[in-house]
Amino acid sequence: MPPKYFKTSGHLLVCQGQNCQARGSALLYRALWNHLERASLAYYKTGGTVRLTESGCLGACSSGPALCAYRQREGKLEEGWYAAVDFPLAVRVAQAVHEGAALPEERKYGP
Numbered sequence: 805m806p807p808k809y810f811k812t813s814g815h816l817l818v819c820q821g822q823n824c825q826a827r828g829s830a831l832l833y834r835a836l837w838n839h840l841e842r843a844s845l846a847y848y849k850t851g852g853t854v855r856l857t858e859s860g861c862l863g864a865c866s867s868g869p870a871l872c873a874y875r876q877r878e879g880k881l882e883e884g885w886y887a888a889v890d891f892p893l894a895v896r897v898a899q900a901v902h903e904g905a906a907l908p909e910e911r912k913y914g915p
């Protein structure tokens with residue numbers, strides 16, 4: 805039997821490279837998971853749709869913690885790359901992904 809596939813609204817990655825960890829990315833990752841669980845946004849919760857994983861370096865080492873979000877929106881792959889991410893911004897990105905709303909513009913870098 806194949807593994808269960810969870811349909812999701814998008815995927816967040818929080819960098820756990822050395823530079824981002826020195827700026828609190830491990831705590832940010834744990835806090836974001838706690839929020840996704842409590843708010844039932846995590847993909848495995850009823851009604852939840854958001855994936856979250858740790859990542860390696862996202863190329864913003866001197867401006868961490870870095871976070872990348874990607875999803876399908878209006879038939880296209882959409883990416884959002886963020887530097888100097890704090891918990892409130894991470895929550896706003898997760899909420900926008902969950903709702904299919906526009907991603908926040910603040911602290912974006914890259915495409």
Ligand code: FES
Pocket residue numbers: 819820821822823824825860861862863864865866868869870
């Ligand atoms: S260590 Fe996080 S972006 Fe490079």
